[in-house]
Amino acid sequence: MKLTEFVAVLGLGVSGCAVAEALLKRGSKVVGADEAPAEKILQREQVKQLVAQGVELLAGEGAFWRLADLRPKLAILSPGISVHREEIKALAQSGTKIIGEVEFSYQLLVNEFGREKVCIVAVTGTKGKTTTVHLIAEMLKASGLTTILAGNVGTPLAKFVDELPKDKTDLPIRLVMEVSSFQLATCETFRPDIAALTTLFVDHLDWHADAEDYRRSKAKIFANQRGDDWAVLNADNAGARWMAQFVRSRILWCGKEVAASCPYCTHWVSDDGEIVWAALGNEKFPVARLSEFMLRGEHNHQNLRVAVGSALLAGARPDAIADAVRNFKGVTHRLELVGEINGVRFINDSAATTPDAAAAGIRSFDAPVVLIAGGRDKGGNWDGFKKAMKGRIKALVAIGEFADKLVEMAKEAEVKVTKATNMEDAVQKAFELASSGDVVLLSPGCASFDMFASYAQRGEKFREAVQNLRR
Numbered sequence: 001m002k003l004t005e006f007v008a009v010l011g012l013g014v015s016g017c018a019v020a021e022a023l024l025k026r027g028s029k030v031v032g033a034d035e036a037p038a039e040k041i042l043q044r045e046q047v048k049q050l051v052a053q054g055v056e057l058l059a060g061e062g063a064f065w066r067l068a069d070l071r072p073k074l075a076i077l078s079p080g081i082s083v084h085r086e087e088i089k090a091l092a093q094s095g096t097k098i099i100g101e102v103e104f105s106y107q108l109l110v111n112e113f114g115r116e117k118v119c120i121v122a123v124t125g126t127k128g129k130t131t132t133v134h135l136i137a138e139m140l141k142a143s144g145l146t147t148i149l150a151g152n153v154g155t156p157l158a159k160f161v162d163e164l165p166k167d168k169t170d171l172p173i174r175l176v177m178e179v180s181s182f183q184l185a186t187c188e189t190f191r192p193d194i195a196a197l198t199t200l201f202v203d204h205l206d207w208h209a210d211a212e213d214y215r216r217s218k219a220k221i222f223a224n225q226r227g228d229d230w231a232v233l234n235a236d237n238a239g240a241r242w243m244a245q246f247v248r249s250r251i252l253w254c255g256k257e258v259a260a261s262c263p264y265c266t267h268w269v270s271d272d273g274e275i276v277w278a279a280l281g282n283e284k285f286p287v288a289r290l291s292e293f294m295l296r297g298e299h300n301h302q303n304l305r306v307a308v309g310s311a312l313l314a315g316a317r318p319d320a321i322a323d324a325v326r327n328f329k330g331v332t333h334r335l336e337l338v339g340e341i342n343g344v345r346f347i348n349d350s351a352a353t354t355p356d357a358a359a360a361g362i363r364s365f366d367a368p369v370v371l372i373a374g375g376r377d378k379g380g381n382w383d384g385f386k387k388a389m390k391g392r393i394k395a396l397v398a399i400g401e402f403a404d405k406l407v408e409m410a411k412e413a414e415v416k417v418t419k420a421t422n423m424e425d426a427v428q429k430a431f432e433l434a435s436s437g438d439v440v441l442l443s444p445g446c447a448s449f450d451m452f453a454s455y456a457q458r459g460e461k462f463r464e465a466v467q468n469l470r471r
Contacts, residue, residue, distance in 0.1 A: 005029055008067055008096070009055075010088075011078025015101040017046045018158040019076050020055055022108065025162065033058040033067045068094050076104050079182035084213075100186030102179060105157035107189060113164050119172040120191070121314050122151070124179050124221050125198030126239070127357040128303045131295070131331050132198050133178045135307035138328055140174045142320035143311075151177035174314050185217040191224035195249075196232035196310045198303060200239025201356045201380070218243065225249040232309045234302050235262070252313060254305035256298075269309040276305065276325075278312055287318045288325040295330050297364030333459035335364060339466045343436030346427075346466045349443040350459030355380045358445030359388035365441070368392075370434045372426045372462075374399040374406050375446030382409065385445055389413045395433040397426045401450045422451070423458070427465035 005028065009020045012034040023030045032050065034041050038059035041047050051057055058067060064087035067075070075096045081088065083098065092098050109118065121136055123129045130153055140147040146165075150157045157177065164173065177192070184190075200218060222231055223246070231247040234240040235255030244251065252267040259270040259277065269278045269287070276288045287308055290301065304325065311321055330336060333351040340346065349361040353375075362369055362385075371393050386409055389396075395416040398406040403419050410417035416433065420426035430440040442462045444455075452458040 006031070006072050008033055008070070008072040008075040010064060010067070010075055011081050012041055012044070012047050013078055013080070015156040015158070016078040017050060018156040019101050019104055020050050022158045022161060024050070024053055024055065030054070031056040031058055031067070031070065031072065033063045035061060035063050064088065064091070067091060072096050074099070076101060077186055079180055083185055098186065099188065100183050101156055101158060102151065102183040103187045103190055105161060108161045109157070112161065117171045117173065118175050119193050119314055120175045120177065121194045121196070121310050122177045122179050122192035122221055123196040123198065123310070124181070124184065124218055126201040127352070127354060127360070128198035128299060129178045130351065131300065131334055132196065132303045132307045133176050134331050135304065135324065135328060136311050136314070137176045138324040139307065139311035139316045139321045140176065140314060142324045143316040145174050145315055146170050147174045147176060149176050151179050151183070153178045179221060181214055181217040184220040187220050189224060192221065192229070194230045194232060194310050194313050195221045195225060196306050197221070197240045197243055198234055198306055199237045200243055201354065219246040222247050222249070230313050232306055232313070234306055236302055252309045254302070254309045269305045271301070271305065276308055278308060278318070280312060285318060288322040292326045294328065296335055297360060299360040333456055335361060338463045339470060341431065341466070341470050344431060344434045345439050347439055347441045348459045348462050349441060350448070350455045350462060352443040352445060353447050353455055354378065355382045355385040355445045358443040359384045361441060361443035362388040362392050365439050368394040368438045370395045370397065370430045370438055370440045372397045372399065372430055372440065372442045373444050373446070374402045375444045375448050376400065376450040377402045377405070378447050386413060389415055394438060397430045397433070399423070399426050399451070400446060402446050423461040424465045424468065427462065427469055431469060
């Protein structure tokens with residue numbers, strides 16, 4: 001990749017700032033465009049430092065439209081900015097080359113570090129990818145392999161490129177990445193050695209043009225793979241099975257019944273309800289015990305199987321994988337126990353931002369569930385959620401923009417329902433509806449942006465409300 005003299009970075013969040021910093025180090029002139037007001041952006045310490053180092057700031061409403069007048073040769077999008085926006089289309093039509101942070105960072109990695117020195121394990125999926133990448137990273141670290149966790153899990157790859165140990169002898173470095181559909185949509189050359197797909201439903205129709213555009217973006221994780229690369233697919237998910245048609249590399253299948261249902265498969269991960277088994281070629285061997293895995297729900301067992309398959313292909317040892325499985329306590333905001341009051345358990349599943357993810361959370365518990373759900377709908381299909389409600393939900397507390405729709409669903413399912421104005425109110429009402437032995441579950445099924453800055457902030461507000469209730 002040849003960096004031009006003038007590069008625009010769109011969006012000055014975590015990934016945008018990392019890209020701008022990398023560009024400055026390479027002598028590029030950088031303009032940072034963000035639609036937030038300048039006074040708000042400059043409250044961030046990282047942005048202030050970038051401006052002090054010479055980044056030109058273009059801020060406020062219409063910033064992306066104004067950027068087209070500057071005609072930058074290259075523009076790098078932050079993941080939250082859709083390529084389907086009219087301003088971005090206009091920028092592309094003006095002659096600006098548009099890529100995303102993952103593509104930019106990958107090209108830097110290849111050009112400056114060397115592709116043969118890194119083994120990239122990339123994970124995507126509608127749900128399950130964050131838990132899966134953390135599991136993979138722990139399995140590789142337990143095996144004594146130099147491992148970096150990056151991508152959509154909070155630390156952009158761009159931040160790591162200048163810190164990679166170029167003189168290390170224990171190569172290749174294992175780079176484990178979570179990649180979203182937003183990031184994949186702007187990829188052109190990105191090629192993981194191991195590309196894993198956890199699940200495929202329909203999501204983010206507020207960003208993508210339609211469901212087909214969303215699926216095409218996910219499929220790009222396999223687009224540049226070669227015959228000796230690997231795809232790891234969840235056989236228990238219909239969407240992941242459908243995605244196999246786009247795979248050009250070898251496939252390792254993961255599934256509860258895959259060992260029995262695919263007699264010709266030579267590479268697979270399965271389980272018998274107690275032991276997780278794997279096959280690599282003609283060798284079949286035990287890897288871990290399901291009873292020692294702390295995370296609840298069949299969806300987490302699916303994540304575990306995908307993680308085991310990916311880690312094995314990346315060089316993890318079976319005994320180290322077993323240790324990682326025993327010690328893994330999960331990821332914040334994903335079916336996380338945040339407290340218990342008078343026999344009522346409070347579970348934070350704020351990362352469940354789709355109806356299917358919320359349904360999986362509901363199905364994870366045998367105890368009666370008082371559900372807190374709602375927020376900003378992303379255009380998903382709620383049929384599975386409605387089915388999960390019946391017989392499992394004791395009561396529903398609806399919040400946010402989607403509250404009225406949830407009230408209608410609850411009444412159809414003959415579930416007791418009430419609305420709450422904020423998280424404190426929701427937790428209080430849910431506790432009043434619960435009895436000892438019940439679960440109060442925050443599993444919203446919606447995005448958080450109507451009431452909160454992120455799903456993480458929503459989860460923290462839930463945690464605070466539970467702590468206040470205890471006091």
